[in-house]
Amino acid sequence: xxxxxxxxxxxxxxxxxxxxxxxxxxxxxxxxxxxxxxxxxxxxxxxxxxxxxxxxxxxxxxxxxxxxxxxxxxxxxxxxxxxxxxxxxxxxxxxxxxxxxxxxxxxxxxxxxxxxxxxxxxxxxxxxxxxxxxxxxxxxxxxxxxxxxxxxxxxxxxxxxxxxxxxxxxxxxxxxxxxxxxxxxxxxxxxxxxxxxxxxxxxxxxxxxxxxxxxxxxxxxxxxxxxxxxxxxxxxxxxxxxxxxxxxxxxxxxxxxxxxxxxx
Amino acid sequence: xxxxxxxxxxxxxxxxxxxxxxxxxxxxxxxxxxxxxxxxxxxxxxxxxxxxxxxxxxxxxxxxxxxxxxxxxxxxxxxxxxxxxxxxxxxxxxxxxxxxxxxxxxxxxxxxxxxxxxxxxxxxxxxxxxxxxxxxxxxxxxxxxxxxxxxxxxxxxxxxxxxxxxxxxxxxxxxxxxxxxxxxxxxxxxxxxxxxxxxxxxxxxxxxxxxxxxxxxxxxxxxxxxxxxxxxxxxxxxxxxxxxxxxxxxxxxxxxxx
Ligand SMILES: Nc1ncnc2c1ncn2[C@@H]1O[C@H](COP(=O)(O)OP(=O)(O)OP(=O)(O)O)[C@@H](O)[C@H]1O
Ligand SMILES: [Mg+2]
Numbered sequence: 001x002x003x004x005x006x007x008x009x010x011x012x013x014x015x016x017x018x019x020x021x022x023x024x025x026x027x028x029x030x031x032x033x034x035x036x037x038x039x040x041x042x043x044x045x046x047x048x049x050x051x052x053x054x055x056x057x058x059x060x061x062x063x064x065x066x067x068x069x070x071x072x073x074x075x076x077x078x079x080x081x082x083x084x085x086x087x088x089x090x091x092x093x094x095x096x097x098x099x100x101x102x103x104x105x106x107x108x109x110x111x112x113x114x115x116x117x118x119x120x121x122x123x124x125x126x127x128x129x130x131x132x133x134x135x136x137x138x139x140x141x142x143x144x145x146x147x148x149x150x151x152x153x154x155x156x157x158x159x160x161x162x163x164x165x166x167x168x169x170x171x172x173x174x175x176x177x178x179x180x181x182x183x184x185x186x187x188x189x190x191x192x193x194x195x196x197x198x199x200x201x202x203x204x205x206x207x208x209x210x211x212x213x214x215x216x217x218x219x220x221x222x223x224x225x226x227x228x229x230x231x232x233x234x235x236x237x238x239x240x241x242x243x244x245x246x247x248x249x250x251x252x253x254x255x256x257x258x259x260x261x262x263x264x
Numbered sequence: 265x266x267x268x269x270x271x272x273x274x275x276x277x278x279x280x281x282x283x284x285x286x287x288x289x290x291x292x293x294x295x296x297x298x299x300x301x302x303x304x305x306x307x308x309x310x311x312x313x314x315x316x317x318x319x320x321x322x323x324x325x326x327x328x329x330x331x332x333x334x335x336x337x338x339x340x341x342x343x344x345x346x347x348x349x350x351x352x353x354x355x356x357x358x359x360x361x362x363x364x365x366x367x368x369x370x371x372x373x374x375x376x377x378x379x380x381x382x383x384x385x386x387x388x389x390x391x392x393x394x395x396x397x398x399x400x401x402x403x404x405x406x407x408x409x410x411x412x413x414x415x416x417x418x419x420x421x422x423x424x425x426x427x428x429x430x431x432x433x434x435x436x437x438x439x440x441x442x443x444x445x446x447x448x449x450x451x452x453x454x455x456x457x458x459x460x461x462x463x464x465x466x467x468x469x470x471x472x473x474x475x476x477x478x479x480x481x482x483x484x485x486x487x488x489x490x491x492x493x494x495x496x497x498x499x500x501x502x503x504x505x506x507x508x509x510x511x512x513x514x515x516x517x518x519x520x521x522x
Contacts, residue, residue, distance in 0.1 A: 121370075133366040136326050137380040137433070138352035144383075 028220050035143050042148050049152035053114050065164035069171025093172045094191030102165030103203050107210035111243040115218040119239030122222025123232040150215035157211030158204045206254040210247050217243040279304050279469045285334035294320050296493030307470045309484030316490050318473045322439045326360050327351050359430030363441040365422040367414035374410050377429050400428040420451035438470040444479045459483045
């Protein structure tokens with residue numbers, strides 16, 4: 001028997017592993033862009049995933065959007081009252097919800113619900129060799145499992161964010177209506193008077209980025225799960241933690257960008 | 265018992281041919297110079313203890329793992345030199361039955377079986393697919409389970425559905441990874457019978473990986489013994505187990521409680 005060589009590290013094991021991880025994740029993302037434009041498109045599976053993701057998150061998002069609207073209005077009212085400016089409430093809430101709260105709340109809920117679901121599902125397929133089974137049946141599992149899911153989250157989450165914003169405004173209206181008895185129509189007119197096309201556009205644009213992040217992080221963690229059933233739990237967990245972190249980083253980035261555009 | 269052994273074997277063209285294969289994971293040398301031939305129409309049982317690299321060997325054959333060194337030819341193609349499309353074409357001709365069945369657990373039995381077909385063969389009518397599914401389900405004797413989910417099947421039934429799923433693409437080579445592990449003797453006997461039926465009905469050449477000597481004896485036209493990263497013995501069951509070598513004896517004694 002020959003002596004076993006000990007492995008050499010460039011820096012240390014931890015640092016090397018970190019950079020290998022980043023490199024692998026980067027390769028995963030570029031593979032997505034390479035595969036997404038190639039046939040077959042598995043359209044039916046994309047639509048199926050959109051329904052899975054969208055319909056399952058709908059009740060939770062309806063409720064959360066509604067509550068966020070009510071709570072935010074309730075909390076803002078006293079400060080505006082101090083200035084006798086409660087009539088500004090609809091426009092203030094409109095801006096807050098459309099620009100920030102709607103997309104962010106939706107993304108965080110979906111990171112928890114959808115991201116962990118994708119991580120767990122692909123993780124369990126990985127550790128029980130179902131992904132290899134696809135591969136030996138001459139089916140490209142990356143296309144069939146990853147590309148379809150990432151497309152589905154990227155399409156669905158912006159729609160959910162708009163939906164969430166709408167219910168947020170509705171919740172806010174309930175609160176406003178209880179105090180000032182304005183009609184729903186005038187409320188929405190007020191709220192939207194301060195919202196520009198840029199706001200809606202930016203809101204959709206960042207939701208697309210959040211959707212992509214949730215899909216790709218969940219898939220990456222699941223697709224690379226190891227160590228049996230323990231690995232599945234770990235994949236689901238890390239999918240949530242990492243995508244939430246990235247969503248906040250992106251939020252910061254988007255605020256900067258949209259402010260530059262706004263005041264340009 | 266003896267019927268399949270007498271099956272005449274064409275010794276001319278190897279469908280799988282492996283020369284000097286090495287595979288290492290980190291510091292662990294798993295395969296250290298494998299030479300192996302599988303001839304057309306032949307069933308070879310590969311024996312070896314747990315962790316000896318049996319699964320690694322067949323994963324290299326289908327290109328799930330890459331060899332570090334050596335040549336692996338399957339149906340005349342060098343597996344690790346193929347691009348994705350060529351590899352897929354080759355894989356359609358190979359059936360791979362996984363150690364733990366690897367059924368898609370989000371799909372029912374029908375969908376599991378139809379999936380490889382709908383993904384690989386274009387423009388099929390619903391009836392063609394139904395017929396193909398029914399044919400393989402019939403072959404494995406589980407027609408009544410067509411609408412069950414994999415989680416509702418027993419271990420033996422899952423193995424059979426796994427085999428049926430590989431049969432649906434009419435492979436020329438079958439690779440079975442531990443088809444009888446974890447099964448009771450009666451169910452094992454049924455699986456053994458199924459493997460022999462498949463060989464005759466679909467005219468496949470097979471590699472059967474196992475550490476169950478009953479399975480090896482009754483399915484293999486030939487036995488190959490993997491030990492220490494190499495094949496240390498290759499031949500008819502009786503010839504292999506006439507050997508006085510310790511590792512082989514150990515295997516035999518355990519299985520047949522002398
Ligand atoms: N992807 C991998 N990465 C690292 N090590 C691996 C990998 N696959 C297998 N090994 C190692 O290679 C060795 C052989 O594994 P293999 O699964 O081929 O054993 P086996 O002969 O099939 O055993 P069993 O009868 O238990 O299934 C094991 O020590 C295993 O830990
Ligand atoms: Mg094995």
